[in-house]
Amino acid sequence: MGVLITPTMIGQVVISGLLAGSLYALVALGLGLIFGVMRVLNVAHGPLMMLGAYTTFWLFHWWGFNPYLSLLITMPLLFLVGVVLQHFLVRRVVDAPELSSLLLTFGVSIALVNLAQLAFTSDLRSVEFLTGSFIAGPYALSKPRLAACAFAVAITIGAFVFLRSTRLGKAVRAVSQSREVAQVCGIDVQRIHLLAFGIGSALAAAGGTLVAVMVAIQPEMGQVYTFKSFLVIVLGGAGNYPGALLGGLLLGLVEQLASLFLTTQVNEAVAYVLLVLVLLIRPTGLLKGRV
Amino acid sequence: MPPVLEVREAVKRFGGVAAVNRVSLSLEPGRVYGLIGPNGSGKTTLFNCITGVDRVDEGEIWFKGRRIDRLKPHRIFHLGMGRTFQVIRVFPELTALENLLVVTTSGYEEARRRARDLLGLVKLERLADEFAGNLSYGQQKLVELARVLMTDPDLILLDEPAAGVNRTLLNELLDAVRRLRDQGKTVLLVEHDMKVVMGLCETVFVLDHGEKLAEGAPGVIQADERVIEAYFGR
Amino acid sequence: MKRGLPIALALAAIGLTLYPVQATGYGIRVMLQLFMWIALAQSWNLISGLTGYVSFGHVAFFGTGAYASSLLIVKAGWPWPLACLGGGVVAAGVALVIGWPCLRLKGPYFAIAMLGLNEVLRVIASYYEGLTGGGNGLSLPTLYASVQIYYAMGLVAAAVTLVAYVILTSRFGLRLMTIREDEVAAESMGIDTLRYKLYAFLLSAIGPGIVGGLSARDQGYIEPISVFPLIMTITMIVMVLFGGKGTIWGPVLGATVLFAFQEAVWARFIYLHQLLFGAIIVAVVLLMPRGILGVLQQKYNLPRTI
Numbered sequence: 001m002g003v004l005i006t007p008t009m010i011g012q013v014v015i016s017g018l019l020a021g022s023l024y025a026l027v028a029l030g031l032g033l034i035f036g037v038m039r040v041l042n043v044a045h046g047p048l049m050m051l052g053a054y055t056t057f058w059l060f061h062w063w064g065f066n067p068y069l070s071l072l073i074t075m076p077l078l079f080l081v082g083v084v085l086q087h088f089l090v091r092r093v094v095d096a097p098e099l100s101s102l103l104l105t106f107g108v109s110i111a112l113v114n115l116a117q118l119a120f121t122s123d124l125r126s127v128e129f130l131t132g133s134f135i136a137g138p139y140a141l142s143k144p145r146l147a148a149c150a151f152a153v154a155i156t157i158g159a160f161v162f163l164r165s166t167r168l169g170k171a172v173r174a175v176s177q178s179r180e181v182a183q184v185c186g187i188d189v190q191r192i193h194l195l196a197f198g199i200g201s202a203l204a205a206a207g208g209t210l211v212a213v214m215v216a217i218q219p220e221m222g223q224v225y226t227f228k229s230f231l232v233i234v235l236g237g238a239g240n241y242p243g244a245l246l247g248g249l250l251l252g253l254v255e256q257l258a259s260l261f262l263t264t265q266v267n268e269a270v271a272y273v274l275l276v277l278v279l280l281i282r283p284t285g286l287l288k289g290r291v
Numbered sequence: 292m293p294p295v296l297e298v299r300e301a302v303k304r305f306g307g308v309a310a311v312n313r314v315s316l317s318l319e320p321g322r323v324y325g326l327i328g329p330n331g332s333g334k335t336t337l338f339n340c341i342t343g344v345d346r347v348d349e350g351e352i353w354f355k356g357r358r359i360d361r362l363k364p365h366r367i368f369h370l371g372m373g374r375t376f377q378v379i380r381v382f383p384e385l386t387a388l389e390n391l392l393v394v395t396t397s398g399y400e401e402a403r404r405r406a407r408d409l410l411g412l413v414k415l416e417r418l419a420d421e422f423a424g425n426l427s428y429g430q431q432k433l434v435e436l437a438r439v440l441m442t443d444p445d446l447i448l449l450d451e452p453a454a455g456v457n458r459t460l461l462n463e464l465l466d467a468v469r470r471l472r473d474q475g476k477t478v479l480l481v482e483h484d485m486k487v488v489m490g491l492c493e494t495v496f497v498l499d500h501g502e503k504l505a506e507g508a509p510g511v512i513q514a515d516e517r518v519i520e521a522y523f524g525r
Numbered sequence: 526m527k528r529g530l531p532i533a534l535a536l537a538a539i540g541l542t543l544y545p546v547q548a549t550g551y552g553i554r555v556m557l558q559l560f561m562w563i564a565l566a567q568s569w570n571l572i573s574g575l576t577g578y579v580s581f582g583h584v585a586f587f588g589t590g591a592y593a594s595s596l597l598i599v600k601a602g603w604p605w606p607l608a609c610l611g612g613g614v615v616a617a618g619v620a621l622v623i624g625w626p627c628l629r630l631k632g633p634y635f636a637i638a639m640l641g642l643n644e645v646l647r648v649i650a651s652y653y654e655g656l657t658g659g660g661n662g663l664s665l666p667t668l669y670a671s672v673q674i675y676y677a678m679g680l681v682a683a684a685v686t687l688v689a690y691v692i693l694t695s696r697f698g699l700r701l702m703t704i705r706e707d708e709v710a711a712e713s714m715g716i717d718t719l720r721y722k723l724y725a726f727l728l729s730a731i732g733p734g735i736v737g738g739l740s741a742r743d744q745g746y747i748e749p750i751s752v753f754p755l756i757m758t759i760t761m762i763v764m765v766l767f768g769g770k771g772t773i774w775g776p777v778l779g780a781t782v783l784f785a786f787q788e789a790v791w792a793r794f795i796y797l798h799q800l801l802f803g804a805i806i807v808a809v810v811l812l813m814p815r816g817i818l819g820v821l822q823q824k825y826n827l828p829r830t831i
Contacts, residue, residue: 103579275638382702385706
């Protein structure tokens with residue numbers, strides 16, 4: 001191959017990996033919540049993220065709204081969208097065979113993506129807000145990635161504080177572990193389902209907002225995140241929320257490391273191969289998960 | 292006579308908890324055994340380990356002289372072991388007859404005949420072409436039992452056969468079990484209904500918190516203080 | 526009803542065989558595509574309708590067949606009928622390689638694995654430029670054979686439907702269904718679920734493989750995006766869900782109705798069309814999960830094997 005790998009390159013890759021990974025972790029946590037609480041694989045997760053990105057874009061485009069400030073709008077907005085989806089659609093298939101919820105969210109994802117195509121067209125959009133990099137020693141840290149990481153970490157910490165310390169959060173965890181027991185304990189499981197889908201969507205939206213500053217926005221942008229979020233959940237263990245964080249960081253690292261040795265095209269296949277390997281060797285995830 | 296089933300120091304963990312903790316038992320052919328214990332004592336997990344649905348983390352399981360704890364359930368089934376489930380698992384969209392047909396690999400005609408015979412044995416011939424999902428709870432239980440008998444297994448594991456079943460049906464079930472024993476088959480059943488266990492089983496194993504607490508004839512077990520404690524507390 | 530079906534089928538077969546005699550080139554093209562969709566939908570039904578293992582990446586076999594047979598024509602000089610059969614074989618081979626590890630996974634995890642498959646194959650096709658022409662695509666020698674391809678497609682559609690009929694009326698089919706109903710129970714009752722899933726998966730890949738080859742031959746040109754389009758997977762799924770998964774005629778019905786719908790709407794309003802497909806999937810899952818035939822089956826107590 002004839003490429004000399006220096007420690008600096010490794011260091012750069014690790015940093016880039018962690019930055020990217022924090023974003024994966026954020027979005028995957030949303031998916032993980034939905035799966036953990038309802039056992040629903042939300043194929044529409046990527047499109048929800050896409051909607052968050054578009055919202056940020058239009059706010060920026062029309063009113064010069066600070067993209068990072070728009071988190072205050074996109075998160076509640078998509079929270080509501082998630083609640084609506086759950087209440088009218090997903091709720092009916094939660095108890096059906098998993099095949100049904102899979103197909104349902106698949107249908108929703110197609111509908112959302114094409115709604116976006118019709119409403120926004122497939123023209124590429126971008127949010128030119130933050131560009132350039134900090135130079136710290138031999139390392140270049142992309143500013144938008146740093147900002148995204150900072151917010152992702154903050155929001156994720158917020159989510160965990162919610163899960164650990166608030167009554168509602170504990171209720172969410174209870175339902176994730178056992179719906180029957182939670183019901184017996186007087187927890188309104190329907191409300192928790194709504195909440196989980198809402199929060200999951202909000203987290204996806206947050207990811208979309210943060211990513212909007214960095215990449216081209218178009219209706220299909222979320223698809224790859226859906227798949228990678230699944231991968232993270234599988235890596236970290238289904239229903240294991242801290243595991244989603246570790247899985248996200250791990251994915252970010254592996255991808256960046258792979259980019260050192262492989263061309264960008266084959267890079268996409270890396271995530272896939274990783275998924276199949278993990279599913280075969282340790283389907284309960286690298287940490288203990290509930291399959 | 293060599294034992295038909297031997298479980299040696301089986302351990303099965305879920306997360307950090309040992310659902311089955313160093314359990315050993317040995318079953319002689321041609322007898323009826325009972326497996327009892329309070330809820331959560333590991334009975335169904337042990338069943339799952341024996342039939343291959345779950346894999347033991349430690350220990351060995353031997354069936355008719357062969358080690359089976361690493362085998363897939365369908366292989367174990369074909370070696371001559373059948374089981375029913377605590378929650379009925381008939382195939383709802385298949386008819387009662389089809390539920391039995393899918394089990395064997397023998398010729399279609401032969402299988403049909405045997406299936407009809409077995410359904411007749413449990414008095415369900417007239418419902419042979421009814422979708423299993425449309426049958427009553429008790430009828431589904433009988434279909435499950437008939438299904439298990441399709442390949443003439445040597446060891447039959449019954450998980451709570453008496454649960455939710457009315458008196459008449461229960462007596463038929465018990466008769467069926469006695470007939471099986473008389474044919475030289477071995478039966479191991481998990482049960483909560485003490486009358487069934489005491490009346491039917493020659494030896495009873497008691498599990499508590501995943502460990503084997505006691506083993507012996509029903510009368511002895513009933514009087515054992517540890518068993519009483521396990522069920523009713525101090 | 527029972528007497529009528531074979532007669533209706535015979536009449537339809539005669540009609541379709543004679544159709545090219547007085548049809549326009551466009552008409553032949555349309556029917557050719559309908560046959561293709563029937564073959565695709567019916568194939569998807571074999572794995573996903575019967576065993577309940579949702580294959581989101583089934584178009585991968587279509588694309589594989591397209592490339593394999595086109596390469597056989599261009600690089601090895603095979604006649605196109607043989608090359609297309611070769612495409613089917615290669616597709617089955619890919620199904621074996623993918624299925625062997627992935628079918629061990631539980632249903633939802635299998636679905637996730639299949640989601641990514643499509644993208645990976647597209648990437649591979651783009652990457653190996655030397656072989657496949659990469660992003661520039663692959664051109665086939667010019668050939669005017671629409672009528673022959675029409676018959677070939679029709680044959681494949683009929684063959685796959687026949688396979689579905691044979692399976693659904695056999696114990697093999699019953700065993701596949703037990704996997705859908707309760708896989709743990711099936712495994713405990715002596716059914717080697719991995720082997721059966723694998724058989725179904727292989728069978729379900731041959732049809733798309735052959736049809737992919739035929740389609741490529743008909744178009745005369747293929748490129749990665751055109752033979753691995755997500756919309757094809759979506760369409761296959763909608764057709765089977767709408768018509769009735771797990772039945773014999775459901776996929777045929779769904780393919781026919783939705784193809785007609787597609788011809789009317791798609792050409793002009795592609796995004797609206799896809800949006801509607803998404804909405805149809807949602808509606809079917811919520812309101813009639815067994816599809817049209819399923820509803821009819823329940824209402825009129827029809828047998829399972831229609």
